[in-house]
Amino acid sequence: MIRTAPEETAGLKQGEGFLSLRGLTRRYGDFVAVDDFNLDVPKGELVAFLGPSGCGKTTSLRMIAGLAPSTSGHIVVNGRDITGVPPYQRDMGLVFQSYALFPHMDIAKNVAFGLEMRKVPKAEAAERVREAIAMVRLTGKEHHRPAQLSGGQQQRVALARALVVRPSILLLDEPLSNLDAKLRDEMRNEIRDIQKRLGITAVFVTHDQMEALTICDKVVVMNHGKLEQMGTPHEIYEHPKTAFVAGFVGRINRLAGKASGGVAEVAGLKVAAPGFNGPVEVMVRPHRVSLSTDGVQADGERHALPGTVTRATFAGDILEYEVEAGGTIMKTEAATRGGEAVLAPGTPVTLSWRPQDTYVYAAS
Amino acid sequence: MTAIDLPVAGKRPMSPTAVVMLLLLPIAVINAIGFLWPVVNLLRMSFRDSEASGALLETSGLTTWINVLSDSFTLDLITGSIGVSLFITVLTLVCSYPIALYLHRCSGLWRTVLLVLVIAPLLTSAVVRTYGWIAILSDQGLIANALLALGITPPRLMFNLTGVIIGLTEILMPYMILALLSGFGRLDPRFEEAALTLGATPWKTFWRVVVPLTAPGMALGCLLCFVLAISSFVTPKLLGGGRVFLLATEIYDQAIVTLNWPMAAALSIIILVLFGFALALYTRALRRIA
Numbered sequence: 092m093i094r095t096a097p098e099e100t101a102g103l104k105q106g107e108g109f110l111s112l113r114g115l116t117r118r119y120g121d122f123v124a125v126d127d128f129n130l131d132v133p134k135g136e137l138v139a140f141l142g143p144s145g146c147g148k149t150t151s152l153r154m155i156a157g158l159a160p161s162t163s164g165h166i167v168v169n170g171r172d173i174t175g176v177p178p179y180q181r182d183m184g185l186v187f188q189s190y191a192l193f194p195h196m197d198i199a200k201n202v203a204f205g206l207e208m209r210k211v212p213k214a215e216a217a218e219r220v221r222e223a224i225a226m227v228r229l230t231g232k233e234h235h236r237p238a239q240l241s242g243g244q245q246q247r248v249a250l251a252r253a254l255v256v257r258p259s260i261l262l263l264d265e266p267l268s269n270l271d272a273k274l275r276d277e278m279r280n281e282i283r284d285i286q287k288r289l290g291i292t293a294v295f296v297t298h299d300q301m302e303a304l305t306i307c308d309k310v311v312v313m314n315h316g317k318l319e320q321m322g323t324p325h326e327i328y329e330h331p332k333t334a335f336v337a338g339f340v341g342r343i344n345r346l347a348g349k350a351s352g353g354v355a356e357v358a359g360l361k362v363a364a365p366g367f368n369g370p371v372e373v374m375v376r377p378h379r380v381s382l383s384t385d386g387v388q389a390d391g392e393r394h395a396l397p398g399t400v401t402r403a404t405f406a407g408d409i410l411e412y413e414v415e416a417g418g419t420i421m422k423t424e425a426a427t428r429g430g431e432a433v434l435a436p437g438t439p440v441t442l443s444w445r446p447q448d449t450y451v452y453a454a455s
Numbered sequence: 456m457t458a459i460d461l462p463v464a465g466k467r468p469m470s471p472t473a474v475v476m477l478l479l480l481p482i483a484v485i486n487a488i489g490f491l492w493p494v495v496n497l498l499r500m501s502f503r504d505s506e507a508s509g510a511l512l513e514t515s516g517l518t519t520w521i522n523v524l525s526d527s528f529t530l531d532l533i534t535g536s537i538g539v540s541l542f543i544t545v546l547t548l549v550c551s552y553p554i555a556l557y558l559h560r561c562s563g564l565w566r567t568v569l570l571v572l573v574i575a576p577l578l579t580s581a582v583v584r585t586y587g588w589i590a591i592l593s594d595q596g597l598i599a600n601a602l603l604a605l606g607i608t609p610p611r612l613m614f615n616l617t618g619v620i621i622g623l624t625e626i627l628m629p630y631m632i633l634a635l636l637s638g639f640g641r642l643d644p645r646f647e648e649a650a651l652t653l654g655a656t657p658w659k660t661f662w663r664v665v666v667p668l669t670a671p672g673m674a675l676g677c678l679l680c681f682v683l684a685i686s687s688f689v690t691p692k693l694l695g696g697g698r699v700f701l702l703a704t705e706i707y708d709q710a711i712v713t714l715n716w717p718m719a720a721a722l723s724i725i726i727l728v729l730f731g732f733a734l735a736l737y738t739r740a741l742r743r744i745a
Contacts, residue, residue, distance in 0.1 A: 157652075158648050177651075178651040179652070179654050179655055179656050179660075187645050187649060191645035193646060194641060204655070208650075208659060209654050252649075252653070253653075256654065
């Protein structure tokens with residue numbers, strides 16, 4: 092494990108990242124929850140920590156907030172190493188999954204709490220509380236108790252409470268997972284709008300890949316405490332570096348094959364696999380696979396695989412097929428245009444896709 | 456043939472209210488015989504006239520009540536008992552709160568073990584536990600000997616108010632801890648974390664978040680301990696050694712030693728009234744908290 096010495100971190104230049112993690116590690120006995128996490132988040136960017144539960148994303152967020160100790164490594168904000176600083180001196184705004192609004196205080200008092208702790212003069216505090224409540228469109232609810240508000244409203248109060256203190260970094264821990272689907276889309280856009288308007292650096296933890304892709308500037312995909320890939324939503328989706336990222340972000344078809352001499356043989360297809368030798372996994376996303384009944388032949392332009400329809404699912408906006416091909420079940424999906432026939436199971440078809448939509452990974 | 460089942464006489468189900476009434480009847484009867492009737496008797500007794508020898512007369516009057524409410528001894532007794540009980544209640548709260556808070560945050564086997572440790576004293580009677588304190592607090596007791604060995608003259612810890620307060624506080628602690636725990640349901644560690652990230656120091660977090668959220672448990676525990684303290688008899692009797700005058704011990708003396716039953720009855724009624732006040736105060740406090 093490479094660890095950055097403290098003196099190096101102290102000399103970290105601004106511009107490398109407003110928020111920087113250097114070799115951040117958290118161990119519980121033998122279990123490594125977060126392993127040598129390095130990250131630079133430029134000022135004003137929203138970065139999403141994406142991964143399955145237990146991947147270390149929440150632990151990382153809690154270490155940034157100062158609520159969980161780190162075993163080793165450094166957290167640097169705006170050039171200042173805050174690794175040992177207690178949470179109440181870190182100047183972070185944290186929005187909890189459960190909102191954690193104080194049940195014994197009304198909305199205005201909840202929002203004012205952080206200002207009161209920072210000893211902001213009363214008149215200024217009142218004005219800022221009023222602004223913050225207006226920003227999340229809850230004017231008129233100042234004297235309601237949290238329990239009297241809906242989940243979405245509570246979420247907005249939590250956001251106002253975290254932002255009213257003008258924190259250097261906004262941390263969001265699965266803030267949308269307790270909301271229903273429609274409200275989730277609305278809140279996601281609202282959080283993004285507010286974050287952009289304030290130009291605040293933010294970290295958004297989620298296990299929902301759709302949420303991560305749509306809300307952030309950069310996605311950090313994590314698995315087993317390790318950073319798998321970091322990049323823009325486009326990079327993550329179109330150029331997944333690892334089989335895990337390809338499988339976790341978006342849907343994927345997997346074909347097992349064997350590579351030698353830069354070419355992978357999979358289900359009778361020859362797929363370019365530069366640098367691979369031995370067993371490989373070849374992947375392609377369902378919506379990049381076309382399905383035809385005309386018996387398209389493989390050529391330089393497309394890979395083609397014959398198969399038989401086993402299941403057809405008409406979902407209104409899309410038509411999904413499961414096709415037995417290449418010794419496995421391949422999925423395809425296509426937007427419906429209206430009028431197309433739904434193929435019956437048993438229909439022989441040919442699947443085809445472009446070589447650039449094909450991902451090859453060493454089989455694990 | 457008709458498709459509708461007409462109600463059949465004798466099979467008609469009882470109305471829900473009737474069922475509730477029927478189910479409440481046994482406990483209502485027990486309460487009437489075991490509580491209401493004795494209280495009525497006490498009330499009647501407190502108005503009976505008696506001779507100086509203690510012999511009860513057939514006539515009734517306000518003599519006893521006038522004595523009770525005008526005699527400085529009984530008035531001091533009442534205010535003193537309230538004061539001591541309040542002090543014990545606060546002391547019990549202060550001693551029990553950290554334990555309850557720790558227990559609330561424990562989980563699994565460790566929590567079970569600690570809970571059993573908290574509840575275990577309740578399995579022995581207060582009499583036995585009081586004798587235990589005598590062994591510790593007496594002039595030849597554990598503390599006195601330990602202090603003597605260190606060359607310090609030990610203070611008197613028994614047969615005075617100090618002993619009563621030490622003993623009662625320990626005896627009431629399990630009740631307080633259990634009451635506190637039952638009222639800690641709203642205390643989620645996320646609230647404390649939220650306060651910390653908002654810039655509250657642990658000290659501020661405790662006073663602004665933890666204490667308000669645990670207030671219902673504190674109110675319940677205080678009510679329970681106050682009521683138990685002011686009506687406690689064995690511990691003040693044994694650890695007070697007849698030198699500490701509290702309502703319950705005085706009632707015993709009046710009833711058994713002096714044989715002044717009307718006086719004992721009147722003082723008992725006063726304790727009941729104090730319970731009523733405590734309960735009213737508790738419900739008001741609870742409404743303000745919630």
